[in-house]
Amino acid sequence: MVFNELFERFAESCPAAVMHRALVENIFSPDALDGLFREVAVEQYERELLFSTQVELMGQVVCRISPSVHAT
DSSP states (O other): OHHHHHHHHHHHHHHHHHHHHHHHHHHHHHHHHHHHHHHHHOOOOOSSOOOHHHHHHHHHHHHTSSSSGGGG
16 A cells, blocks of 8 residues: 555654654544543533543644634
8 A cells, every 4th residue: 555655654764753643643542531531530421522522622722723612
């Protein structure tokens, strides 16, 4: 596959960036975030909006992908 070849070349030239991205994707995976929330939530609850969805939405605002939470 062409993507694998491109990824391999990028990983050879910038291994730290590739490792950092993999780490961030793993830490902020929706399953991991929702599991963490369920472990530590005392009075908080999930109904229609999952914790991982809130993190994703706020991440878009913080990284200036969206101007506000209401703009998405």
